Each structure stands twice: as structure tokens, then as C-alpha cells.
Amino acid sequence: MNRREALKVAGALALVSAVSAEAKMLEKDMNRMEMKPKDPKNMSKGELKxxxxxxxxxxxxxxxxxxxxxxxQGGIIHPSTQDHWIDFISLHADDTLVGKNTLEPEISRGATSFYVKLDNVKTLKATxxxxxHGIWSSTLTV
Ligand SMILES: [Fe+2]
Incomplete structure (x- = not known):
């Protein structure tokens, strides 16, 4: 390997390392804790949101x-700003994943829809x- 090739490889490695570090930092900044309302029949404003x-x-x-x-829920819509937004919504029909949509801040808000064959489906679970503020779910009996 000559000097020019070595510099190209070193540059590529530095770029990969920088992108990887940024991805890890972004991932680290995301709250991925599973959250549940303390009292599902009497949710706080933050839980409803x-x-x-x-x-x-x-x-x-x-x-x-x-x-x-x-x-x-209850007329409260989750905000969508660069610092605080809903980054994904997924849906399960019983135990089968229907789909998962990733969402970007500001340009979209935490809402989506899926077209689903509901024959024989007993429950829908949205996440x-x-x-x-972490990962929140709700379940609907069909
Ligand atoms: Fe939030």
C-alpha cells in the first residue's frame, strides 16, 4: 500500500468512526424505557400525552x-419539536407486527395509520x- 492509499484508508476509517460515535450518541440520548401509567383509570396529563x-x-x-x-389522549396532542418528539409508532395485531413507522421531529407529529386485515384479530396494541419520555403502549380489544 502506498502513502496515498494509506491516507484514503485512514480517512475512511476516521469517517466510519465519527458516524458510529454520532449514532451511538443519538441512540444513547433516546429514552427507551418502557413506561406505564401509574393508574390507567386516572392518568396524569403527562401520561395522557x-x-x-x-x-x-x-x-x-x-x-x-x-x-x-x-x-x-383526552384532547392532548404530544408536541413535535427538534428536542422532543414521537420518533416511532408501531402496531401489533394480537402477536403479529403490523408495521412500524419512524417519524421526524417538527415536520410530522406522533400520528399514523395502518391498513389491517382484522378478521380473527382479538387485540390491537399500539406503541x-x-x-x-420513553416507550408507551395501549391495547384495544377488537
Ligand atoms: Fe414526550
Whole structure:
């Protein structure tokens, strides 16, 4: 390996190292603790703000039902700023993953929908991740 090739390899390694360090730092800054309301029948404002609301909407001609998920209940919508936002929402039908959407701060807020075949499905479980306040779930009996 000549000097020029060695410099190229060293530069590439430094870039990989920097990107990896940044990814680890970003991951470290995300709160990934599983959270639960202390009293599900009497949730605080902060708990309402993070608990996903599952709403079953219309069924299409192919038999898929639109399931809408909004992070926040009781009229409280979770904020979406550069420092504080819902970064993903996922949905399970019984034990099967339906989908997982990643969300960007500011340009979108903590809401999404999936088209789901609900035949024989007993429960839907939605999960939302807040970068600061952890991972929150709710379950709906179909
Ligand atoms: Fe939050």
C-alpha cells in the first residue's frame, strides 16, 4: 500500500468512526424505557400525552381496515419539536407486527395509520416512542 492509499484508508476509517460515535450518541440520548401509567383509570396529563389512542376507521374494498394511531389522549396532542418528539409508532395485531413507522421531529407529529386485515384479530396494541419520555403502549380489544 502506498502513502496515498494509506491516507484514503485512514480517512475512511476516521469517517466510519465519527458516524458510529454520532449514532451511538443519538441512540444513547433516546429514552427507551418502557413506561406505564401509574393508574390507567386516572392518568396524569403527562401520561395522557404519551399514551397512543387507537381508532378503528373504515374498511376498504380489499377488506383492510384503517387503524389510526395518535399519540395523546383526552384532547392532548404530544408536541413535535427538534428536542422532543414521537420518533416511532408501531402496531401489533394480537402477536403479529403490523408495521412500524419512524417519524421526524417538527415536520410530522406522533400520528399514523395502518391498513389491517382484522378478521380473527382479538387485540390491537399500539406503541409510541418519545425521545425524552420513553416507550408507551395501549391495547384495544377488537
Ligand atoms: Fe414526550
Amino acid at each position: 404519551h399514551t397512543p389512542q387507537i381508532t378503528i376507521k373504515e374498511k376498504d374494498a380489499k377488506g383492510y381496515t384503517r387503524v389510526e394511531i395518535t399519540t395523546g 409510541s416512542g418519545c425521545n425524552l
